Amino acid sequence: MESNETSNSILNFENSKANFIEGYSSMLTFQPVVPIQKHSISTTSTVPLYEKLKNWNIQGIEHQNLRTEIFKVLGNKQLFYSDLDASKEQQRLNTLKQLQSLLSEIFGKDLIHISDIKDDPSKILALIDCLSQFDDSSLLTKLVVNNYLFGAAVYNLGTERHHKLLPEIECGKLLGCFAMTELGHGSNVRSLETTATYDPKTDEFIMNTPVRTATKWWIGNAAHAVVASVFARLILDGKDHEVHCFLVPLRKRNGIDLLPGVKIGDVGPKFGLNGVDNGWIQFDQVRIPSSSLLDKFGSVTNGVYSSPISNPSRRFANILAQMITGRISISFGTIRSFKTALVIATRYALKRLQFGPSTNGPEIPIMEYPTHQLEIMPMIATTYAYDAIKLYLARRFMERQDENEIHVLASGLKAVLSHYITVSILELRRMCGGHGYSSNSKLHRLLSSVDVGRTFEGDNTLLLQQVAKDLLTQFKKEYTSNKFTGTLKYLSKNTSLLLSGLNPYTTNRRDESHLLSFQFLLDSMEFRSSKLLIQSAQLVSKNYNKTKNSFIAWNQSLETLLHLARAHTETMIISRFIESINNEKDAETKKILTKLCQLYGLYRIRMDFEFYRNSNYLKKGKARAIIKLIQELCADLAQNAALLVKGFGNEESLIDSPLGLEDGDLYDNICKRVGLFSDKNYPEPILKSKL
Numbered sequence: 001m002e003s004n005e006t007s008n009s010i011l012n013f014e015n016s017k018a019n020f021i022e023g024y025s026s027m028l029t030f031q032p033v034v035p036i037q038k039h040s041i042s043t044t045s046t047v048p049l050y051e052k053l054k055n056w057n058i059q060g061i062e063h064q065n066l067r068t069e070i071f072k073v074l075g076n077k078q079l080f081y082s083d084l085d086a087s088k089e090q091q092r093l094n095t096l097k098q099l100q101s102l103l104s105e106i107f108g109k110d111l112i113h114i115s116d117i118k119d120d121p122s123k124i125l126a127l128i129d130c131l132s133q134f135d136d137s138s139l140l141t142k143l144v145v146n147n148y149l150f151g152a153a154v155y156n157l158g159t160e161r162h163h164k165l166l167p168e169i170e171c172g173k174l175l176g177c178f179a180m181t182e183l184g185h186g187s188n189v190r191s192l193e194t195t196a197t198y199d200p201k202t203d204e205f206i207m208n209t210p211v212r213t214a215t216k217w218w219i220g221n222a223a224h225a226v227v228a229s230v231f232a233r234l235i236l237d238g239k240d241h242e243v244h245c246f247l248v249p250l251r252k253r254n255g256i257d258l259l260p261g262v263k264i265g266d267v268g269p270k271f272g273l274n275g276v277d278n279g280w281i282q283f284d285q286v287r288i289p290s291s292s293l294l295d296k297f298g299s300v301t302n303g304v305y306s307s308p309i310s311n312p313s314r315r316f317a318n319i320l321a322q323m324i325t326g327r328i329s330i331s332f333g334t335i336r337s338f339k340t341a342l343v344i345a346t347r348y349a350l351k352r353l354q355f356g357p358s359t360n361g362p363e364i365p366i367m368e369y370p371t372h373q374l375e376i377m378p379m380i381a382t383t384y385a386y387d388a389i390k391l392y393l394a395r396r397f398m399e400r401q402d403e404n405e406i407h408v409l410a411s412g413l414k415a416v417l418s419h420y421i422t423v424s425i426l427e428l429r430r431m432c433g434g435h436g437y438s439s440n441s442k443l444h445r446l447l448s449s450v451d452v453g454r455t456f457e458g459d460n461t462l463l464l465q466q467v468a469k470d471l472l473t474q475f476k477k478e479y480t481s482n483k484f485t486g487t488l489k490y491l492s493k494n495t496s497l498l499l500s501g502l503n504p505y506t507t508n509r510r511d512e513s514h515l516l517s518f519q520f521l522l523d524s525m526e527f528r529s530s531k532l533l534i535q536s537a538q539l540v541s542k543n544y545n546k547t548k549n550s551f552i553a554w555n556q557s558l559e560t561l562l563h564l565a566r567a568h569t570e571t572m573i574i575s576r577f578i579e580s581i582n583n584e585k586d587a588e589t590k591k592i593l594t595k596l597c598q599l600y601g602l603y604r605i606r607m608d609f610e611f612y613r614n615s616n617y618l619k620k621g622k623a624r625a626i627i628k629l630i631q632e633l634c635a636d637l638a639q640n641a642a643l644l645v646k647g648f649g650n651e652e653s654l655i656d657s658p659l660g661l662e663d664g665d666l667y668d669n670i671c672k673r674v675g676l677f678s679d680k681n682y683p684e685p686i687l688k689s690k691l
């Protein structure tokens with residue numbers, strides 16, 4: 001800057017800008033807004049309501065001791081921090097060190113084991129719930145890859161001789177990776193091309209990458225793994241016994257040098273999760289002993305193949321079903337990430353002031369704008385609904401009575417919630433304005449970590465198709481007896497309604513007592529699922545009659561099938577939310593959860609007005625009444641927004657976003673984070689880059 005320049009002369013447009021803003025502000029007509037009061041729900045109990053909510057959303061997966069120990073480990077800020085400016089290599093090194101510390105401190109001290117997949121899955125869910133609060137989800141991903149994909153493959157697909165490896169795996173002494181996906185196949189894994197050919201002369205398998213598309217791709221832990229669980233086609237006597245899983249050593253024990261015939265490289269930088277070393281792996285005629293086959297569902301003895309499940313499709317489905325822990329972990333982790341994003345955006349909205357009724361008077365918090373409330377409050381309500389179904393899934397996962405129900409629910413939930421949460425976090429970013437766009441807000445990290453949850457552990461579209469397929473199979477089985485059981489019970493209630501037509505009194509009824517009743521909310525959701533199920537069955541059958549090809553017929557019906565799968569999953573969510581509220585003993589908790597459930601239910605109906613209006617389920621006036629009630633519920637619940645997000649029970653020390661800190665002045669927190677007031681200019685290399 002020349003010496004005769006002054007700030008004023010450089011910024012000589014400032015006055016005109018101020019005038020513009022003033023003029024703009026006076027053009028705005030303000031909606032009547034209700035000032036937000038903190039915690040407007042009066043409480044008579046000594047336990048604060050947020051504490052009760054916090055306990056409500058971890059019922060059955062508390063494990064307080066385990067949680068305390070995990071938070072203690074994460075509290076070591078010298079090791080557990082995420083450096084936004086670090087290179088990809090440095091991030092990976094940090095994540096590796098964090099992983100090893102965590103595994104030795106938590107698994108190494110017997111607080112939890114891989115075998116808890118069967119012994120006590122609630123511990124795993126508590127672990128995921130805690131770890132997903134840590135700033136960088138690379139750590140959680142790497143842990144899931146090592147213990148709940150690689151480790152789970154050894155535990156679930158292997159037999160006793162393989163289980164001996166578990167103690168070393170779980171405490172990080174033997175790092176592994178899960179090598180299923182290939183360059184050419186990720187969803188259609190039944191068509192994987194890597195081969196494991198049995199050699200009877202040496203009683204070995206020869207692991208090979210016969211074509212480029214067979215290269216294992218996206219493999220997490222590829223840089224550090226000593227062993228891989230590799231999915232490959234088992235070839236014996238020239239016969240292809242389809243895909244099985246094998247343990248293949250990749251490196252020497254030093255964890256660095258590759259073994260002969262193994263090639264490994266990196267797949268490069270990613271949208272996020274750059275602390276995870278995702279790589280590619282190729283095998284060139286690598287020999288492994290026949291005992292390396294994880295042989296629970298298929299084995300080779302004296303050169304003869306046998307399996308307890310003779311049907312190859314069922315066998316492969318069984319192999320894949322064993323990896324359910326990874327899928328459930330994603331749902332649990334994603335819900336927690338959403339909670340973190342909501343804590344950040346809500347606290348920001350309560351502290352950030354913009355505009356006011358008069359130009360000179362006080363400004364109002366952005367949370368008071370109805371537009372803000374209409375976005376954020378349904379998200380908060382949805383999170384509580386997700387907690388209810390999450391806890392139900394956890395319970396069913398622990399009981400292990402109906403594997404099929406768990407599979408369908410886990411698949412549907414992962415697809416529905418990872419999608420909703422991803423688009424919602426993007427919206428929350430916008431709602432935090434420019435400050436939300438800063439990496440310091442943490443929102444972009446949360447976004448990239450939940451976004452990938454739509455792809456890995458099963459692409460969402462594929463998972464929804466599995467849900468639809470299961471529903472149609474069950475429907476076909478139970479249709480002839482006209483007795484619908486299990487998850488399809490709701491069909492019995494709705495078949496007569498669908499046949500005889502809807503009652504005009506009900507389709508027009510718009511009084512609050514009706515619209516806010518759990519009965520109406522549940523009936524609406526069940527009606528939608530029932531109708532879509534019948535429509536789907538008719539459509540697939542019609543398309544099949546036209547084409548005589550079930551693959552084409554299915555694909556021609558996909559849009560309706562996916563709608564069905566989402567509708568069914570949402571029906572499960574609301575029914576479990578209602579059930580859990582009905583079982584709630586504490587009046588104060590019940591009262592606020594009831595409002596959240598009403599908002600969640602009406603909002604879901606609102607999101608699918610097209611369906612309800614086309615089905616004549618709602619007359620125009622009723623639809624309008626629903627919109628009005630949603631607005632009222634949002635305004636009402638917004639009064640308790642701070643309390644509701646505190647009720648998520650996030651560990652405050654891990655929020656780590658200046659926008660979302662509970663205490664302190666918003667601008668102090670933001671300025672501290674960027675190092676303002678430190679007298680520092682930009683670093684030299686950046687300044688010189690102008691020359």
Ligand SMILES: Cc1cc2nc3c(=O)[nH]c(=O)nc-3n(C[C@H](O)[C@H](O)[C@H](O)COP(=O)(O)OP(=O)(O)OC[C@H]3O[C@@H](n4cnc5c(N)ncnc54)[C@H](O)[C@@H]3O)c2cc1C
Pocket residue numbers: 145178179180181184185186187188217218219220221270273278452455456457458459460461462
């Ligand atoms: C960060 C990251 C980490 C990963 N880590 C691992 C790992 O450690 N180990 C491992 O084995 N894998 C890993 N994966 C791979 C992951 O599991 C796959 O990417 C995932 O299963 C999806 O497969 P795909 O990429 O081949 O997608 P594709 O199957 O090619 O899907 C692409 C698109 O096509 C659509 N599509 C495909 N088939 C159909 C159909 N029948 N009907 C309608 N639409 C269809 C999908 O919906 C999707 O939109 C990782 C991936 C990522 C991104």
